[in-house]
Amino acid sequence: MNTAIIVAAGSGTRFGGDKPKQFLEIGGKPLLIHTLEKFENCPLINEIVLVIGSDQLFSYREIATKHRVRKVAKIVYGGKTRAESVFKGFGVIDSATAEIVAVHDGARPFVTTEEIAATVRKAQETGAACLVAPVFDTVKEVRDGRIAQTIDRANLRRALTPQAFHYDILRNALLASELTEAATDECCLVENIGFKISIVEGSPKNIKITTPEDWAIAEIYFQKG
Amino acid sequence: MNTAIIVAAGSGTRFGGDKPKQFLEIGGKPLLIHTLEKFENCPLINEIVLVIGSDQLFSYREIATKHRVRKVAKIVYGGKTRAESVFKGFGVIDSATAEIVAVHDGARPFVTTEEIAATVRKAQETGAACLVAPVFDTVKEVRDGRIAQTIDRANLRRALTPQAFHYDILRNALLASELTEAATDECCLVENIGFKISIVEGSPKNIKITTPEDWAIAEIYFQKG
Numbered sequence: 001m002n003t004a005i006i007v008a009a010g011s012g013t014r015f016g017g018d019k020p021k022q023f024l025e026i027g028g029k030p031l032l033i034h035t036l037e038k039f040e041n042c043p044l045i046n047e048i049v050l051v052i053g054s055d056q057l058f059s060y061r062e063i064a065t066k067h068r069v070r071k072v073a074k075i076v077y078g079g080k081t082r083a084e085s086v087f088k089g090f091g092v093i094d095s096a097t098a099e100i101v102a103v104h105d106g107a108r109p110f111v112t113t114e115e116i117a118a119t120v121r122k123a124q125e126t127g128a129a130c131l132v133a134p135v136f137d138t139v140k141e142v143r144d145g146r147i148a149q150t151i152d153r154a155n156l157r158r159a160l161t162p163q164a165f166h167y168d169i170l171r172n173a174l175l176a177s178e179l180t181e182a183a184t185d186e187c188c189l190v191e192n193i194g195f196k197i198s199i200v201e202g203s204p205k206n207i208k209i210t211t212p213e214d215w216a217i218a219e220i221y222f223q224k225g
Numbered sequence: 226m227n228t229a230i231i232v233a234a235g236s237g238t239r240f241g242g243d244k245p246k247q248f249l250e251i252g253g254k255p256l257l258i259h260t261l262e263k264f265e266n267c268p269l270i271n272e273i274v275l276v277i278g279s280d281q282l283f284s285y286r287e288i289a290t291k292h293r294v295r296k297v298a299k300i301v302y303g304g305k306t307r308a309e310s311v312f313k314g315f316g317v318i319d320s321a322t323a324e325i326v327a328v329h330d331g332a333r334p335f336v337t338t339e340e341i342a343a344t345v346r347k348a349q350e351t352g353a354a355c356l357v358a359p360v361f362d363t364v365k366e367v368r369d370g371r372i373a374q375t376i377d378r379a380n381l382r383r384a385l386t387p388q389a390f391h392y393d394i395l396r397n398a399l400l401a402s403e404l405t406e407a408a409t410d411e412c413c414l415v416e417n418i419g420f421k422i423s424i425v426e427g428s429p430k431n432i433k434i435t436t437p438e439d440w441a442i443a444e445i446y447f448q449k450g
Contacts, residue, residue, distance in 0.1 A: 130365070130372060132365065132367075135362075135364060137360075137383040137384070138383065138384040138409040138410050138412075138413075139360060139364070139381055139382070139383060139384070140355070140357065140381070140382050140383075140384050140412070140424075141380055141381060142357070142380055142381070142382050142424055143380065145423060145424060146421040146422060146423055146424065147355060147412060147416060147421065147422040147423075147424060148421075149416065150384075150409070150410075150412070150413050150416060151376075151381070155366055155367055155368065156364055156365070156366060156367070156376070157364070157365050157367050158362040158363065158364060158365075159362070159363040159364070159365050159375075184363040184375070185363050185375075187363075187365070187372060187375070188363075188375050191372060191374065191375060196371040196372065196373075197371060197372040198370060198371055198372075199365070199367055199370060199371065199372060212445060213441075213442045213445055216438075216441045216442060216444075216445055217438045217441060217442070219441075220437060220438055220441055
């Protein structure tokens with residue numbers, strides 16, 4: 001059984017609406033529905049654990065019924081940090097049948113079903129896999145207020161999601177971590193227990209919609225199809 | 226005499242117009258005019274060397290007259306690469322009076338006059354200065370298809386422009402470089418001759434407008450004022 005944990009517990013209403021952004025419509029559907037559909041359509045994902053805010057159940061039920069979400073097996077309320085939200089989502093997965101756990105940001109609707117499948121497959125083969133994109137900026141390493149070097153972009157990647165793991169590997173990483181720590185992604189936790197995570201090259205289009213500028217970019221992507 | 230070399234030789238017409246993007250209007254004025262105004266308004270910049278495409282002189286004259294550009298002392302046609310364009314711009318600066326040379330992308334209209342001044346001042350004090358912004362993405366170092374480590378963002382910065390140098394330092398760096406090489410910025414060339422460049426912390430708003438998505442973000446910035 002392969003499970004996707006989709007983290008959509010954000011309460012950000014910065015886009016002017018009265019609902020958090022994941023429930024706002026873009027490209028004809030709520031943002032979260034776009035994301036869920038990619039996992040609904042991926043045969044390698046058997047069930048979804050959805051993490052939402054404790055005051056978002058009604059909003060979610062409304063859009064899930066309308067858009068016929070089928071794979072969401074469990075709904076969990078998020079924690080204070082992203083790591084805590086993932087931990088809570090992880091806690092409701094049945095360890096007896098668990099194989100791969102793929103963690104994804106609800107605010108990344110542009111992931112493709114193929115990218116999800118490729119990441120799950122790579123995790124099946126190697127234990128842990130991270131979808132990544134190239135770094136386009138010129139990045140400098142700074143020491144004491146001076147540029148120490150320009151970092152070779154050929155060896156850098158931006159971590160996207162999904163990030164997929166054998167159940168046991170993610171469990172060990174979560175148990176070894178402090179939930180309050182500022183881990184920026186699940187791969188960090190798995191790296192911290194010494195595991196070498198495989199990468200899957202993905203598209204830079206798989207943006208996380210956080211700011212109004214991101215929302216504007218997303219509208220362009222939806223217009224282009 | 227402090228000189229700004231503003232590189233605006235791009236021929237990209239991907240925004241649907243018949244003119245390169247630097248001549249298209251946004252926020253009520255051509256993009257390039259927004260950029261030039263920031264340098265016009267900076268007392269530490271004495272003259273501007275503008276690098277444009279060889280077929281863009283008429284377009285430039287038209288907007289320069291209308292918007293009363295005053296500090297552009299010389300116009301140079303760009304080369305095949307960015308490095309070559311900067312080299313050509315550098316070549317028309319009077320070495321007898323030159324002090325600081327600040328290189329800036331014409332497609333970065335959101336630099337502030339204060340950021341330009343701070344970068345020039347830091348170059349006056351230390352020889353070379355680069356305007357930078359934080360890295361927000363989770364960046365991984367990759368070796369042989371696996372994540373080697375998560376890079377500590379506290380020590381990373383994205384290089385923006387302007388990048389400002391004592392005339393002699395930039396001259397030595399340009400002479401030591403191959404014009405055909407893929408240097409992503411002028412700091413690279415100066416780093417390559419062993420000089421430790423100071424950083425000036427700038428705003429992430431100082432984006433380089435390259436894609437239609439960037440143009441959409443720029444429109445939001447101009448709407449917000």
